[in-house]
Amino acid sequence: MERNTDPQNLESRLRADDKSALEQVYKLYREEFLNYVKRYKIDDAQAMDIYQDTIIAMHQNFVTKQLQLQQSSLKTYLFGIGKNKVFRYLKLSDRHLRWEADFEDQELESPEEPGLSPQQKLLARKLNQISERCREVLLLFYFRNLTISEIVEQTHYKDVNTVKSHKSRCMKNLKTLMGVDQ
Amino acid sequence: MMEHEELIQGYFKQSLSEADSQKVIRLLKEDSEFKAAFETYQQMHMAFKKAEYDNLKAQLQAVESKISEQTKPWYIQPWLRYAAASVLVIALGVNFFFGGSDNLYDDYFETYPNVYQPVIRGAASTSISDAFVFYENGEFEQAAASFEQLLAQQDDVNLKFYRAMALLNAGDTQQALPLLEQLSETAFEFQTESKWYLALTYLKLDQKENAKSQLEQMDAIDAEFKAEQRNSILKEI
Incomplete structure (x- = not known):
């Protein structure tokens, strides 16, 4: 238990895309974060939403950039992201209020999907439909930005060429899948 | 000399040196093959980001509903309600099998x-x-x-x-x-x-x-x- 809550250990588990580490961090700072957000007069449901988005943004930074926190603690880093999200939310809702008359039907865009094209949204849905093995290799390469040799190190693939051929086969499948809906 | 693939991955990883970043910008303008590869990568990266976001959001919402359940008063918490009900059932059962008649007495x-x-x-x-x-x-x-x-x-x-x-x-x-x-x-x-x-x-x-x-x-x-x-x-x- 002590080993698992060790910040260094948590960070390396986050880098390795460990979802249980994510839950652990979520529970660890939840109370404090929600109290912090209260001062901005944001309602509970919205505060919860911001906290969840903050946790996810933190996780994705660890996962895609292999983030190593040099000077700040995990908590400082998390609250830093959170603060940005709170301000962005306040700014957006403020603007939304002032321009309400002009943009009545315009939904507040989630900060997590800035200008995601319909094509990207469709692709995102398809990525949850392809085979587990295809999803894994594509995720490691395109999302986590691991090189082909890093993928060989971290998975059961025999060698670089196997990864390459599997990856290109999976991309082909995905393109076919996308073609069906286009 | 960095391979194109390495440059693109480095760009999304935000791990490129200043010189390599400039190189990516130049290649995007001049090399259509690089541009196509970059755009495919970007599409995939953004789509995964969204897909993972959706999955994680669902995961955290599930965690949250568990947490808020635990902070409800005991009689609203399902498991405690069931626990209370089973204690009652057990008590009645014990009473029925062992003490029922004695209690009537x-x-x-x-x-x-x-x-x-x-x-x-x-x-x-x-x-x-x-x-x-x-x-x-x-x-x-x-x-x-x-x-x-x-x-x-x-x-x-x-x-x-x-x-x-x-x-x-x-x-x-x-x-x-x-x-x-x-x-x-x-x-x-x-x-x-x-x-x-x-x-x-x-x-x-x-x-x-x-x-x-x-x-x-x-x-x-x-x-x-x-x-x-x-x-x-x-x-x-």
């Missing part, structure tokens, strides 16, 4: 009053009145012993009845039972009462059929006596 048993011989305070004590004094004072073991001595001198069905009552009150079911069985078949002043107490004793010993039979027979002798209680017991067993 306890629920319905009350000391039969001394209607046989009023105790006259200060009167010269006879051994019969001694026995009833013990009985009325709740000293049932001594009362039972006194009735037993009296019965050794004279066979009296009413004294037998009070001996049985004293024994029941003293908790001596084993000795009371044969007395009550005998009395309930004897036509005398307290026959209905005898059947009633015999029925309760049977319930205490978990002999439901015997109890039921006694309770049903009471109707023929005295339909009024303990009618309400008898009906409730018959419904329960």
Whole structure:
């Protein structure tokens, strides 16, 4: 238990895309974060939403950039992201209020999907439909930005060429899948 | 010299040097093949980001609903409601299997009053009145012993009845039972009462059929006596 809550250990588990580490961090700072957000007069449901988005943004930074926190603690880093999200939310809702008359039907865009094209949204849905093995290799390469040799190190693939051929086969499948809906 | 693939991955990883970043910008303008590869990568990266976001959001919402469930008052928390319900079921079950009849005994048993011989305070004590004094004072073991001595001198069905009552009150079911069985078949002043107490004793010993039979027979002798209680017991067993 002590080993698992060790910040260094948590960070390396986050880098390795460990979802249980994510839950652990979520529970660890939840109370404090929600109290912090209260001062901005944001309602509970919205505060919860911001906290969840903050946790996810933190996780994705660890996962895609292999983030190593040099000077700040995990908590400082998390609250830093959170603060940005709170301000962005306040700014957006403020603007939304002032321009309400002009943009009545315009939904507040989630900060997590800035200008995601319909094509990207469709692709995102398809990525949850392809085979587990295809999803894994594509995720490691395109999302986590691991090189082909890093993928060989971290998975059961025999060698670089196997990864390459599997990856290109999976991309082909995905393109076919996308073609069906286009 | 970095491969194109490495440059693109480095760009999304934000790990490129200033020089390599400039190179990416230049290649995007000049190299259409690089541009296409970059755009495919970007599409995939953004789509995964969104897909992962959706999955993680669902995961955290599930965590959250668990947390808020734990902070609800106990009777709103499903598992505690079930726990409370099962305790109740277990309690009822235990009661049903082990203590049910005994509880009926306890629920319905009350000391039969001394209607046989009023105790006259200060009167010269006879051994019969001694026995009833013990009985009325709740000293049932001594009362039972006194009735037993009296019965050794004279066979009296009413004294037998009070001996049985004293024994029941003293908790001596084993000795009371044969007395009550005998009395309930004897036509005398307290026959209905005898059947009633015999029925309760049977319930205490978990002999439901015997109890039921006694309770049903009471109707023929005295339909009024303990009618309400008898009906409730018959419904329960």
